Amino acid sequence: MWPPSSPDLNPVDYKIWGIIQEQVYQSWVHSIDELKQRLLRVWHGMDQSIIDRAVDEWRLHLRACVRTRVDTTRTCCDIISMPICTTM
Numbered sequence: 001m002w003p004p005s006s007p008d009l010n011p012v013d014y015k016i017w018g019i020i021q022e023q024v025y026q027s028w029v030h031s032i033d034e035l036k037q038r039l040l041r042v043w044h045g046m047d048q049s050i051i052d053r054a055v056d057e058w059r060l061h062l063r064a065c066v067r068t069r070v071d072t073t074r075t076c077c078d079i080i081s082m083p084i085c086t087t088m
Contacts, residue, residue: 015054
């Protein structure tokens with residue numbers, strides 16, 4: 001059984017969070033409230049095509065993991081050379 005919180009199988013962890021992080025931390029965050037505001041602004045402003053692309057890549061990644069019957073003690077990226085693994 002694959003760990004449910006594995007970043008390899010979660011499009012938000014491996015793709016979308018990186019985009020959000022880049023935009024949120026372009027400058028110093030001075031408070032938790034400011035961080036929340038930035039996160040909400042970036043999330044609500046994210047183009048749907050970015051989310052769709054992340055989900056499409058996730059499906060490919062998931063299929064590759066299933067095809068190789070990955071050992072749960074290792075990540076798919078440890079075993080499979082895929083372009084999405086290099087962007088994590």
